[in-house]
Amino acid sequence: MLEINNVDIFYGKAQALTNVSVCVGEKEIVSVIGANGAGKTTLMKSIMGLVHPTAGSITFKGENITKLAAHDVVKQGIIYVPEGRRIFPSLTVYENLFMGTYSKKYSKKEIEDKIEEQYEFFPKLKERMDQLGGSLSGGEQQMLAIARGLMADPKLLMLDEPSLGLAPIIVEDIFKIILDINSKKNIPIMLVEQNAYMALESSSRAYVLELGIVKQQGDASVLIEDDDIKKAYLGG
Ligand SMILES: Nc1ncnc2c1ncn2[C@@H]1O[C@H](COP(=O)(O)OP(=O)(O)O)[C@@H](O)[C@H]1O
Numbered sequence: 001m002l003e004i005n006n007v008d009i010f011y012g013k014a015q016a017l018t019n020v021s022v023c024v025g026e027k028e029i030v031s032v033i034g035a036n037g038a039g040k041t042t043l044m045k046s047i048m049g050l051v052h053p054t055a056g057s058i059t060f061k062g063e064n065i066t067k068l069a070a071h072d073v074v075k076q077g078i079i080y081v082p083e084g085r086r087i088f089p090s091l092t093v094y095e096n097l098f099m100g101t102y103s104k105k106y107s108k109k110e111i112e113d114k115i116e117e118q119y120e121f122f123p124k125l126k127e128r129m130d131q132l133g134g135s136l137s138g139g140e141q142q143m144l145a146i147a148r149g150l151m152a153d154p155k156l157l158m159l160d161e162p163s164l165g166l167a168p169i170i171v172e173d174i175f176k177i178i179l180d181i182n183s184k185k186n187i188p189i190m191l192v193e194q195n196a197y198m199a200l201e202s203s204s205r206a207y208v209l210e211l212g213i214v215k216q217q218g219d220a221s222v223l224i225e226d227d228d229i230k231k232a233y234l235g236g
């Protein structure tokens with residue numbers, strides 16, 4: 001449903017992505033793994049219309065979205081949860097969720113129902129609904145960021161390093177949630193991660209990005225056994 005074809009991205013004269021092609025199917029979790037600076041965030045920003053390719057194309061459900069502005073990409077149903085969990089620290093959990101529907105014209109009742117839906121899916125957020133976003137733990141903030149994304153009924157959810165800076169046990173929780181979103185809510189997910197092990201464990205297919213170039217791609221179950229990937233990304 002999402003097709004990125006031969007995309008080049010530059011920041012000034014520096015090339016951040018070179019001839020990158022990535023696709024995500026209807027039911028998939030697809031991950032892009034790579035070290036810091038590989039171009040993972042740039043790839044997501046290019047899909048979101050936050051940076052624009054100088055070559056190549058991006059299509060979503062058959063429509064060319066290469067040149068759309070970010071708010072129009074959001075209207076197509078692509079929701080991006082940026083790295084670093086940018087929730088609103090001085091708003092409550094409830095208010096943060098409320099803000100998640102800004103791109104849609106929902107009635108008050110519909111919004112309330114959607115917030116209730118998130119509370120069912122993330123019981124921890126329900127317990128904390130009146131707390132300020134900034135007072136939550138890192139894992140709870142990540143849950144809130146994802147839940148806020150779900151408020152807009154995404155047709156494709158894009159997660160930028162959801163595990164960054166979280167303790168291993170919390171990382172497991174977050175990936176469980178990612179799998180549930182995909183299987184129970186039927187939302188395709190594209191995620192980028194430095195945590196290659198968790199990403200490969202959780203996705204059907206994966207791409208390896210190195211210095212802006214797709215070095216490898218394939219079934220995650222195959223890549224996780226690959227010697228080069230083991231050496232470079234899985235600690236041996
Ligand atoms: N706004 C920017 N201006 C200039 N260079 C940038 C900008 N954002 C990222 N870069 C550069 O592009 C490359 C890819 O960065 P990024 O996409 O953030 O990688 P990753 O998310 O994989 O860590 C890096 O070399 C980075 O320094």
Ligand SMILES: [Mg+2]
Pocket residue numbers: 040041042083160161
């Ligand atoms: Mg990044």
